Amino acid sequence: MAELILGGARSGKSALAESRARDSGLRVIYLATAEARDQEMARRIAHHRARRPADWGLAEAPLYLAAALSRHAAADACLLVDCLTLWLSNLFFAGAAGRQAGLGLAVDCPLLTGETQGLLDALPALPGRILLVSNELGWGVVPMHPVSRAFADQQGRLNQRVAAACERVTLVAAGLPLELKPG
Numbered sequence: 001m002a003e004l005i006l007g008g009a010r011s012g013k014s015a016l017a018e019s020r021a022r023d024s025g026l027r028v029i030y031l032a033t034a035e036a037r038d039q040e041m042a043r044r045i046a047h048h049r050a051r052r053p054a055d056w057g058l059a060e061a062p063l064y065l066a067a068a069l070s071r072h073a074a075a076d077a078c079l080l081v082d083c084l085t086l087w088l089s090n091l092f093f094a095g096a097a098g099r100q101a102g103l104g105l106a107v108d109c110p111l112l113t114g115e116t117q118g119l120l121d122a123l124p125a126l127p128g129r130i131l132l133v134s135n136e137l138g139w140g141v142v143p144m145h146p147v148s149r150a151f152a153d154q155q156g157r158l159n160q161r162v163a164a165a166c167e168r169v170t171l172v173a174a175g176l177p178l179e180l181k182p183g
Contacts, residue, residue, distance in 0.1 A: 002130040007172035017131045026078040029057035033087035066118035073126040084134035101150030123165045
């Protein structure tokens with residue numbers, strides 16, 4: 001079963017996903033998408049790492065998430081992906097999307113398109129439990145910069161498509177879960 005857990009920054013979405021992973025009774029593998037490109041991100045990664053139980057596995061998947069999910073998914077495993085937003089950002093700037101958006105062009109990036117479609121194709125066939133954490137960016141103001149607008153558009157589309165592919169979708173606000181699509 002796949003579940004998408006959405007929320008704003010510091011909403012408690014990762015804590016909820018970690019709680020559900022612990023409660024699953026399955027072997028847990030944390031799929032980290034973040035890259036420590038500066039000291040602030042390194043601190044955030046360290047904070048998440050310190051919260052996780054020592055017996056959880058770890059796989060890093062900054063770009064090729066579908067392949068990592070397929071490699072680690074098993075009937076006796078719970079895979080926790082934290083988070084789709086950082087993964088999408090990695091794809092957005094590793095390929096041509098960020099550069100195209102900065103020039104005011106439509107985003108047409110094979111890496112971004114291929115990897116997001118790969119995730120959507122893989123999800124229904126994965127055994128075990130899959131928990132996907134993502135940011136809900138659509139409730140804020142429309143960003144002023146074209147790159148930020150293009151990214152927010154991509155994030156919104158990704159969340160919609162992943163939500164459609166998941167059996168369960170939960171929104172977290174102020175640490176409180178709201179079931180949008182009960183599993």
